[in-house]
Amino acid sequence: MLQINNLHVSVGDKPILKGLTLDVPAGEVHAVMGPNGAGKSTLGYALSGRPGYEATEGSVDWDGRDLLALEPAERAAAGVFLSFQYPIEIPGVPALTFVRTALNAQKRARGEEEVSAPVFMKLVKAAATALKMDFDML
Structure with a gap:
């Protein structure tokens, strides 16, 4: 890859x-x-x-x-971007909302259908369960 x-x-x-x-x-x-x-x-x-x-x-x-x-935006849409260990918190924006927004930006760039908030939350809960993580920590 x-x-x-x-x-x-x-x-x-x-x-x-x-x-x-x-x-x-x-x-x-x-x-x-x-x-x-x-x-x-x-x-x-x-x-x-x-x-x-x-x-x-x-x-x-x-x-x-x-x-x-590729331009930086094209690289990001292809999945190449930096993620910081200690990201800056944006007041009033929950972390999962931020992650869903980033995911949907990638999906738009690839011409795919965006993920709704309820579907995204189901995916996150399933992943947290599979990883034996407490969902409240997200």
Whole structure:
């Protein structure tokens, strides 16, 4: 699903990533770990298309598409975006409403039918049950 081959990324004149190669097959989860300054954030920013993070060499294939040729909005619609460990709370907007809005934005971009609030809540409850999570924690 994700194939990174010899990726070089610079920020301004400073090269940060120098020849990263990584394959993540569909269905697998990989963690990118390392000390501060190792390039973890740079990799995320480059894959998501953040301005100022330029891929100067190499290729990134995402599910058969040239990820580096896509605009950031196209990457997000394809499922490539950054999610923060401690997201900023938006007063008055429940987290699940935010997640459903993001899901529906992706569905619209793919020409799929949006998920209604009741259907979304059923899906969330089923997932929470399968994961043995307390639904009230969501």
